[in-house]
Amino acid sequence: MRELGTHKENTWCSGCGNFGILTAVKKAITALVEDNIKLSNIAITCGIGCHGKIFDYLALSGIYGLHGRGTATAQGLKLANPKLHVISFGGDGDSLGEGLEHTLFAAKRNMDITLILFNNGTYGLTTGQFSPLSNNGYKGLSTPLGNIERPFRAIPLLLEAGASFVARGYSAKIDHLASLIQQAVLHKGFSLIEVMQPCVSYNNTYADLNNRVKMLEITPNEITQSVKLAADPEHVYLGIFYRQLLPVYHEELYQNANPVLDSLSHQQRLELLSK
Amino acid sequence: MTLSNKKVSSILIGGKAGEGVKKAAQVIAKVLLKQSYHVFQADDYQSLIKGGHNFSTISFATEPVYNAYNSADLLISFDKRSMETHWLDFSSSKSLHYYNDNDAKPDITNPPCTLIGYPLTALMKQIYSSPSNVSMAAIALFFVWMECSEAELESTIKQEFRYGIEDNIRFAKAVYRMALADAHLISESKPGLQANQAQANWRLTSGNQAIAMGAWLAGLDFYYGYPMTPASSILHYLALKMPSHKVYAIHAESELAVANMAIGSVVAGAKTAIGSSGGGFALMQEAFSLAGMAEIPLLCILVSRPGPATGVSTYTAQEDLPFALNQGHGDFTRIVAAPDSPERAFSLAAELLSLAWEFQNPVILLSDKHLSESSINAVFPLDVPFFQQTIPQQNKPYERYAVTDEGISPLLFPGSDFVDEDTVIKWNSHEHLPSGLRTDKAEPMIGMKDKRARKGSALNEATKHYQRIAIYGNSGTPVFAYGSSVLELREAQKYCSKPFVIIALVYLLPFPSEELEQYANSQIVVLEHSVNGNLATYLLQNMSLCIKHNILRYDGRAYDPHELAALLEEVL
Numbered sequence: 001m002r003e004l005g006t007h008k009e010n011t012w013c014s015g016c017g018n019f020g021i022l023t024a025v026k027k028a029i030t031a032l033v034e035d036n037i038k039l040s041n042i043a044i045t046c047g048i049g050c051h052g053k054i055f056d057y058l059a060l061s062g063i064y065g066l067h068g069r070g071t072a073t074a075q076g077l078k079l080a081n082p083k084l085h086v087i088s089f090g091g092d093g094d095s096l097g098e099g100l101e102h103t104l105f106a107a108k109r110n111m112d113i114t115l116i117l118f119n120n121g122t123y124g125l126t127t128g129q130f131s132p133l134s135n136n137g138y139k140g141l142s143t144p145l146g147n148i149e150r151p152f153r154a155i156p157l158l159l160e161a162g163a164s165f166v167a168r169g170y171s172a173k174i175d176h177l178a179s180l181i182q183q184a185v186l187h188k189g190f191s192l193i194e195v196m197q198p199c200v201s202y203n204n205t206y207a208d209l210n211n212r213v214k215m216l217e218i219t220p221n222e223i224t225q226s227v228k229l230a231a232d233p234e235h236v237y238l239g240i241f242y243r244q245l246l247p248v249y250h251e252e253l254y255q256n257a258n259p260v261l262d263s264l265s266h267q268q269r270l271e272l273l274s275k
Numbered sequence: 276m277t278l279s280n281k282k283v284s285s286i287l288i289g290g291k292a293g294e295g296v297k298k299a300a301q302v303i304a305k306v307l308l309k310q311s312y313h314v315f316q317a318d319d320y321q322s323l324i325k326g327g328h329n330f331s332t333i334s335f336a337t338e339p340v341y342n343a344y345n346s347a348d349l350l351i352s353f354d355k356r357s358m359e360t361h362w363l364d365f366s367s368s369k370s371l372h373y374y375n376d377n378d379a380k381p382d383i384t385n386p387p388c389t390l391i392g393y394p395l396t397a398l399m400k401q402i403y404s405s406p407s408n409v410s411m412a413a414i415a416l417f418f419v420w421m422e423c424s425e426a427e428l429e430s431t432i433k434q435e436f437r438y439g440i441e442d443n444i445r446f447a448k449a450v451y452r453m454a455l456a457d458a459h460l461i462s463e464s465k466p467g468l469q470a471n472q473a474q475a476n477w478r479l480t481s482g483n484q485a486i487a488m489g490a491w492l493a494g495l496d497f498y499y500g501y502p503m504t505p506a507s508s509i510l511h512y513l514a515l516k517m518p519s520h521k522v523y524a525i526h527a528e529s530e531l532a533v534a535n536m537a538i539g540s541v542v543a544g545a546k547t548a549i550g551s552s553g554g555g556f557a558l559m560q561e562a563f564s565l566a567g568m569a570e571i572p573l574l575c576i577l578v579s580r581p582g583p584a585t586g587v588s589t590y591t592a593q594e595d596l597p598f599a600l601n602q603g604h605g606d607f608t609r610i611v612a613a614p615d616s617p618e619r620a621f622s623l624a625a626e627l628l629s630l631a632w633e634f635q636n637p638v639i640l641l642s643d644k645h646l647s648e649s650s651i652n653a654v655f656p657l658d659v660p661f662f663q664q665t666i667p668q669q670n671k672p673y674e675r676y677a678v679t680d681e682g683i684s685p686l687l688f689p690g691s692d693f694v695d696e697d698t699v700i701k702w703n704s705h706e707h708l709p710s711g712l713r714t715d716k717a718e719p720m721i722g723m724k725d726k727r728a729r730k731g732s733a734l735n736e737a738t739k740h741y742q743r744i745a746i747y748g749n750s751g752t753p754v755f756a757y758g759s760s761v762l763e764l765r766e767a768q769k770y771c772s773k774p775f776v777i778i779a780l781v782y783l784l785p786f787p788s789e790e791l792e793q794y795a796n797s798q799i800v801v802l803e804h805s806v807n808g809n810l811a812t813y814l815l816q817n818m819s820l821c822i823k824h825n826i827l828r829y830d831g832r833a834y835d836p837h838e839l840a841a842l843l844e845e846v847l
Contacts, residue, residue: 002697008712039696043689045539048704055701056712061689063542063702064713066565069535072527076539076547079523080497081690084543102535105528253523259496260544260688264521266661269492272520273655 001033008056017120017171017197022054024174025087025116028181029060032085035186043084045074047094050125050199051118054089062086068099071106074113081260082250085185086113092133093123096152100132107161107190109249114184114191117154120199128202140202154194155230155241159223165191166226166242170213171198172206176238183240189248196236212236219243282336282769283836284466285344288413289330289361290353292323295410300331301479301650302435303417307335308479308652315766316479316650317343317833322504322588328356341616342766343649345835346370348464349420351413353395355379363387371464373416373454375409389464393453402446405439415450419458420465425451476654482647483508483578485617485655486550486640489624490574491522493661494632496545498524499533503555504588505644506578510550530555534562541571542702544664544688546628550576553595554585560603566637567607569702570676570684570727574628575602579643579758581831590831591644593758593804596813599641600784606724608731610638610738611784614646615745615761617653619781625659626741632662634683634734641783643804645759645833666693673698675711678722682730684709735785743782744790751775752823752847754800755814757783763834764802770840773847775800780810786817795819800846802826802839 004026012018033039044062046052047070055064065073074088095103095117106113122140123129129142133154138147155166165187169177177195184191196213198205216239220226226241264272286303290296297318304316312335320329332343346365350372352358358372358379365372365388374381376392383390399407411432418428428451432443454461480488487498487509500510513524527533530551537547549559556577566573577599581592599611612627614620620642627638667673667685677684687693687700694700701711706723708714747765751774756764761779768777778794780787798821803810811825824846828834834842 006712040694040698041690043543053713055703059699061694061698061700063539063569063704064711065535065538065704066561069531069562072532072535073539073542076497076499076536076541077543077689078539079525079536080540080543080545080547081688084690101528102532105532257521259521259523260691262521263494263496263545266492266494266663269494269520270657273488273492273657 001030002039002059004029004059006057006059010057012050012053013201015200016050017199018050018054018118020171020174021116021118021177021195021197022057024169024177024181025054025058027174027178028185031178031182032185037085041083041085042087043077044087044089045070045077046089047091047099049091049094049123051089051091051094068094068097069102071095071099071102071113071115075102075106075109075111078111078113079250079253079259082112082258083261087185088113088115090115090117092117092119092121093131096132096154103158104161107158107163107192110162110164110189110246112188112190112248112250114181114193116181117192117194118197119154119194120197120203121205122199122203124199124202134203138203153231154192156227158192159226159242162190163192163242164189164244164246165240167192167240168194168196168230168236168238170196170209170238172209173213173238180240187243189246209236213238215239216241282338283334283340283344284336285332285334285347285366286349286351286417287330287332287347287361287364288351289328289357290409291325292320292327292329293325294353295408296329296353297331299410299413300333302414302431304333304650305435305479306417306423306431307333308477312336313339314479314650314652315340315343317645318648320589328360330357330361340651340766341762342836343833345838348466349417351416352379353409353412369463371420371461389461391457391460393450395450398449399446402449403439403442405442408439408443408446411443411447412450415447416454419451419454420461422465477652478655479650480617480653481508481650482614482617482620482642484512485620485653486576486614486624486642486647487512487516488655489621489659490548490628491516491520492657492659493625493628494546495522495548495628497537497540497547498522499527499537499547499549500524501527501530501533501551501555503552505580505648506550506552506555506576508648509576530558531562534559537573538562538565538569538571541573542688544691546632548574548576548628550578552578552580553582553598556598563637564603564605564607565704567603567605568704570635571637571702572631572635573637574624574631574640575637576640576642578647579641581829587831589644591759591804591833592829592831593643593760594806594809594829595641596783596805596809599639600813602639607727608636608734609784610636610734611641612639612782613641613757613780615757615779615781617646617651618656620646621653622656622659623781629660629662630734630737634730634737635686636730636734641758643758646762671697673700674709675700675702676707676709676723676726678709678726680729681733682726682728683733738782738785739789741782743787745779745781746776747779748774748776752800753778753794753797754802754843755780755810756802757781757810759833760802760804763836763839766836767834767839767843770837771843773844775843775847783813788818791818796821798823800824800826800843804828
């Protein structure tokens with residue numbers, strides 16, 4: 001298999017959780033290729049922020065889009081050519097702040113794409129302001145007295161929105177994360193992986209996470225149990241919280257058609273219009 | 276008065292929202308079209324679902340009709356409010372006004388034209404077991420007036436309505452027979468005209484339908500929209516065409532989603548369009564810039580209504596010209612063109628989509644409510660361009676933004692049959708290297724900006740292959756306009772005693788300097804629907820002209836042809 005990296009200089013901070021995620025993504029893609037998925041049928045999208053730089057470090061096709069809109073562009077790609085396995089990378093500010101609507105609607109539609117949510121609990125690239133997932137009391141440049149809001153809980157939120165595969169990984173547990181990504185991409189429907197990721201410069205949570213992470217023993221059958229475990233105050237559970245096969249949007253829209261590959265020719269259009 | 280000594284005949288139907296005023300007008304327009312009359316149907320409606328007052332007009336003639344008339348030969352009022360509102364909208368004392376005498380009690384001792392009341396409400400109560408439909412009365416009264424048979428009335432209703440057919444036919448026939456018994460009262464008002472040879476290619480088409488079908492013929496695969504009047508009917512129309520025409524119309528969660536999902540679909544190789552009115556279009560600004568930066572071919576349809584902000588939802592305006600010309604932030608080439616008729620809406624949508632793809636650039640089609648939502652008997656010009664994707668020669672490695680002399684880089688799409696495992700296709704919202712990887716270095720930044728500028732020049736040049744202005748009339752003062760104002764002028768031209776030439780700007784950006792050179796330093800009149808005179812200002816920014824008069828209308832309504840003719844006689 002060809003190289004999955006690029007020659008682009010990596011500009012993440014030394015020790016950033018993103019390195020672990022990048023390695024896990026490459027491992028997952030390698031495993032997917034072994035599962036007979038073609039690299040030419042994989043497309044990636046992202047928003048803007050530290051997470052987005054992964055676009056430059058992966059030799060995969062796709063679009064480096066606008067802040068918050070990575071999930072929207074991902075949906076457009078999937079709808080146009082359902083043959084594509086579309087992976088969208090998003091930050092917590094990106095996917096649950098600026099672009100919250102697209103994230104919720106992608107889940108609501110059970111759009112067959114994968115969202116890898118880089119949850120570092122801060123806005124890294126814009127110098128550490130509080131994010132939608134920052135804890136109450138978090139101090140940043142825009143909240144010097146502490147964050148007076150309470151954070152979203154990504155997994156319960158996306159479960160309620162309709163996501164059919166929901167998991168949580170940790171950037172320091174690379175093989176586990178790679179396996180989650182692989183399963184998420186293979187899952188037919190909207191899949192979310194919340195990746196717990198320390199930001200060494202603004203929100204270094206390594207010690208806390210290392211203390212609190214715990215593997216889920218089984219995937220709960222009941223969604224209420226998934227929500228309870230995802231919101232557990234003591235442990236940061238890792239694993240698959242929910243997995244269900246539900247109708248996917250593009251098949252509800254056009255069954256087995258492929259809009260791009262089956263696009264009507266000029267002649268066919270002329271004939272149809274002349275009827 | 277008959278049509279034989281009058282150019283255009285008009286029908287006005289008025290009633291409450293929810294009573295089927297527009298549907299009745301559509302059916303009538305279709306019947307007239309089948310009889311080979313040229314028609315122009317306009318709908319005046321409010322932003323509400325039930326109640327209020329809506330009215331539609333259908334003007335028809337044996338020659339083309341370009342605009343709606345405010346006065347009618349046949350008026351049909353379903354309620355008191357319509358009766359009172361349109362009391363004086365008759366074209367002559369011989370006009371005929373039917374009304375619902377269960378509701379309206381007009382002053383029949385001193386009527387301005389022939390008045391005939393029928394107990395429509397009582398009749399409906401008697402006949403309908405299903406929900407009643409007063410619009411049947413309009414169709415029946417029109418059939419009597421046009422001297423069409425009861426059998427034709429029945430077959431028309433069967434063809435045009437899906438629900439409550441039996442009751443609808445019973446009610447329509449009852450009204451028809453009642454009116455037929457009074458035929459002696461209305462003989463003077465009847466149009467009594469032989470129509471032309473049947474025109475098989477005619478279809479009753481609104482501007483928005485024409486835009487949709489023109490883009491579709493040019494290869495449209497996807498349309499993304501979020502409801503906003505007066506652009507919504509593009510979304511509705513294409514959604515209906517989804518199964519038969521293999522075009523996918525998606526109602527997304529917001530205009531931000533619309534624009535960004537559309538861009539995703541283009542990256543996968545789909546010919547895609549988006550549309551909205553001013554407010555929704557404003558929300559697409561950032562994505563529009565993304566399309567400029569990432570070189571995304573995208574047809575963007577802006578259908579204006581009075582603004583700013585929510586403005587007046589269901590009426591017409593042309594105040595978005597500066598907004599359209601300046602869409603998006605940052606340096607890149609913008610193209611803005613405005614159809615001056617439904618036929619042009621069809622050809623221009625196709626032309627613009629093809630230009631977008633040839634030059635990998637976003638383009639704007641600027642329309643307005645009056646053009647987009649009025650319907651005429653159109654013949655679609657089918658000889659429109661179709662951009663055929665060619666498979667680029669693979670100079671390995673593939674570079675999405677390869678620097679070329681013309682500035683146009685080869686296109687490839689992930690998941691297409693022509694892409695091998697080694698090919699990486701990267702589109703980017705950041706400034707980028709030819710490979711599509713992000714850069715902030717000075718030299719490649721200049722290289723990429725120059726590449727896009729070269730492409731932009733070529734795109735501007737390419738618009739010259741198309742008709743960028745249209746001229747109507749032979750002599751007299753040039754009157755400049757764009758969009759539905761051109762339709763207003765063309766109809767007014769029939770009545771104005773002073774001759775004038777209409778200069779319709781089809782392409783607004785790039786400014787069609789070459790074509791307009793012949794008018795340099797001329798004394799001209801400008802007509803537009805804005806308070807600031809945006810078109811006049813824009814013209815003066817681009818060429819030397821003497822603007823004798825800038826006709827400004829900004830009440831959301833189109834001119835009546837006679838009213839505009841009289842106004843032009845004053846200012847020409």
